[in-house]
């Protein structure tokens with residue numbers, strides 16, 4: 001089984017998205033999958049120009065020559081495409097949005113009716129199924145609502161199938177293994193298990209998703225701790241290590 005992971009976090013290895021991705025990939029590989037990760041921040045795909053060239057040209061290629069066509073070839077060979085993004089301003093990161101806009105070369109401009117809704121015709125018989133990995137800085141799970149809805153709608157847009165979301169709120173807990181040692185260990189084990197479940201079952205179990213999203217402190221403690229940290233950063237004039 002081939003899995004392609006699209007990393008939409010600009011933080012790369014320093015980020016909490018990376019923690020989610022690296023543990024998830026561990027799980028996928030332990031279950032026998034071959035995984036390739038694409039870091040959009042390194043690749044730097046250009047913004048879609050809206051020129052429609054890729055829709056109408058014979059080769060369906062984008063005018064930008066920035067490596068995205070090669071990524072599209074890899075996507076076409078994958079069984080799953082895992083879209084990993086932090087929540088930014090209640091949405092996906094700019095990197096991930098650019099990736100989604102640049103998907104147009106893989107769809108046909110013409111329309112058909114699918115379950116009563118007009119969709120672009122499939123250009124390729126098989127596109128990979130889609131899973132979402134996301135981290136949010138805030139506490140509540142509803143901070144993922146817009147991102148999850150967007151990625152689900154995107155999946156319909158490209159006429160593929162959405163298989164589920166692995167979501168980690170209070171993302172910075174992932175970097176606090178010195179303070180919350182056992183809790184962080186459990187969360188990371190849950191993420192690894194989610195990766196293995198994707199490969200073995202094509203879906204995530206609710207127990208696993210709950211283990212990944214569990215925050216080991218209550219809301220009031222979270223507020224106090226967060227603001228204390230932010231005040232220290234404000235005093236120092238920079239983002240301090242966790």
Ligand SMILES: Cc1cc2nc3c(=O)[nH]c(=O)nc-3n(C[C@H](O)[C@H](O)[C@H](O)COP(=O)(O)O)c2cc1C
Pocket residue numbers: 009010011012014015016017018086087088089090091135136137138139143171172
């Ligand atoms: C520009 C920006 C906007 C953000 N907006 C939100 C938000 O709307 N909701 C939220 O829960 N977290 C928000 N966050 C927090 C990030 O989701 C969080 O810091 C996450 O860990 C970032 O991913 P990374 O660690 O991979 O960089 C925002 C962070 C940044 C930098």
